[in-house]
Amino acid sequence: MNKQRRDFIKVIGLTTGIILAPSLANASKENYFQDNYCDSNILNKSWEGHNKGEQDIRIKVLSYGILAANPHNTQAWLIDLKEDQSIDLYVDKTRVLPQTDPFYRQIHIAQGTFLENLSISASYFGYKAQIDYFPNGEYSNETLEEKAIANIKLIKDNSIKKDKLFDFILLRHTNKRKYQNLKIDEKRIAILKNELSKVLDNDSSLKITSDKKKIQKLSEIVIEAMRIENQDKQRDLETIKMFRFNDSEVNQYRDGFGFAQNGKSGITKFLLENFFVSREDAQKNPHTFANEGLKITKDQALSTNTYAWLSTKGNSRLEQVKIGRVYAKLNLITTSLGLAIHPMSQVLQEYKDMNKQQAEFLKETNTKENHTVQMFFRIGNAEKTEHTARRDIKDFYKVV
Template sequence: MPDLSRRKTLALIGGGTVLAAGAGIGAFAATRTPHAALAPWDAAGAYADPRMRALSYALLAPNPHNRQPWEAELIGTDGITIWRDPARDLLVTDPFARQLTIGMGCFLELARMAADAEGLATETTLFPAGEAGPVARLRLVPGGTPDPLFAHVMERRSHKAAFELRPVTADAAAPLARHATLHLDGRLRDDLRQLAQDAWRTEMATPAALKESIDLLRIGRNEIEANPDGIDLGGPLMEGLARAGLLTRAAAMDPDNPGTRRQIEGEAAIIMGAPAMLTLVTPGNTRRDQIAAGRRWLRLNLAATGAGLAIRPVSQALQEYPEMAAHLARAHALAAPDGGTVQMLGLLGYAARTARTPRWPLETRMRDA
């Protein structure tokens, strides 16, 4: 979500060259896919209880740093209570849990869509005991109407690499226009790209913010399967670099490390090369506004997938810690000059589909499991 694909950003942070790690890749290359961490994608919909089926899709929703902050409890025969797990907070980059609440909105919207696909409507009560309690109580009742966007759930990804050079036309992006404001060309698009690049550099130069990402690195299959959340650096290349001592958390904390510097510059170039930008603005910044933003972000992602486009969140400029204050003010001056809260900033373009992201099994996110 706000994350500029730190999976790729920090991918070669250990310094040295890819070739130096080549000898360490060899025989184990074919065994490095973290199948257990990806199994929840294949388990989606494979439960007897329709509430569990809805939740099994919902946990595939985009969310900040892939923290998967949701917890659920089945109530009676048709109810679900949903919490946000504070143990998964991002205390530095998301001090007010705004972004994590947006992630909860994505989760709730995907649960609703999954229930609708089975002819079940979702009666939702947000914050039934106030903001300190559950995020929502859901009740599944007959009457849901299938949503065409649900067809794209299994193909949806948050993009993690550079975009193709071809521009995005208004006609091509038309299905997205109802969910966010599109900036396909012109001065405002260019200003937003520059803002995103500047904010990216600021985050990389802020030790506490950088460390929050590094602490969530999962390097290689074993780490990913032990903790299938956070920022996964998987595959034989990453494991080869780690084996060779070229991919280390210590090196990642050094912005002057040659490998780290190359990646910072590479990601900055990707931002400036994005064909289009998008912004998502809400009238206010209440918890309900944030949930609404998450619902829209999820639908935007699915609409983009259906249109053959890719989205990459770059919301560093919207984070509410002191070092980011000037960028946050600039974001609102550019994208919400007449008022409101800019909740999401993203890149838009054409790109090959990214691999699936690891997920915790649904049973681990159930309070009554």
């Protein structure tokens, strides 16, 4: 190992100060949405200013839709603005992840997160989002066809009330930091479960555990799953392709993720970006780069005291999209509760190398036969990280 690599390892291991997330010891069903209201309201006004003068309500709500969580921040959404003033949503086939998401399951979950953000933001502007799933027919969960995921019609409704979760769309982010080893108070967990019970149907479920023995076992599974993923060069290169190595790349591509999303800031981030890590080096030595990711995963897993997962009875495209909407809502609720959230998806990925580890995971989570864990994630307390970038709204338009 050369000196530059040794120095890189020392720097990547540096930690930044972590502050305690806001305590909600006095939270209740009536007041928990208001805890961060002032900060989010300021941000909302700033975002509205971005679209000041925009007359098309579709563009306004789409501007919030593209802020949704999605794998590797690929932003695999294509938008067709129909002549009848409706919207068709498609998967952008140029932005999928064939190595780590070979059946496009995660990409379809992201279509659901997009739709939920859009629906919530529509209520803010006094519209109801009428969503018709797969208007041209649903397709197999092993294929990706040139069919719309959904048709959305925005219907003006003066009686509609703003969804309170709208205030947290601009604050929501995936937090990959090392979490504080603090148990989440039961009141916040109860609120989360209660709110999710309102949107989960008979075909889906949410499970949360803070049991120490189970957490230890799940953490071992998570770490091993990342190790398995890193054994394949093409999978490593797929991740490197979406990694943004400096601010210049962030501004150029406006997608992907980088050091900031892993909690690196200030002098640490500056040194990493300018002296120790480059795209050229990572592509030459993808396994070495991936091994650093494994070390980060170990820190993430071993600092986690709560895991949760969302499951569906089957694994149809419609179930994937709908559970994506549930995850988007869950992510906004956790944000409102001052909690950090981070998907640990490697063990759910459907390539052969992961089969044995996935079977162990399904056994540990008591997942019923033929049921599918769609999202597995950790919840905890952590200092906020920078939001990932987004492309211009016009970049999402479908070219016919």
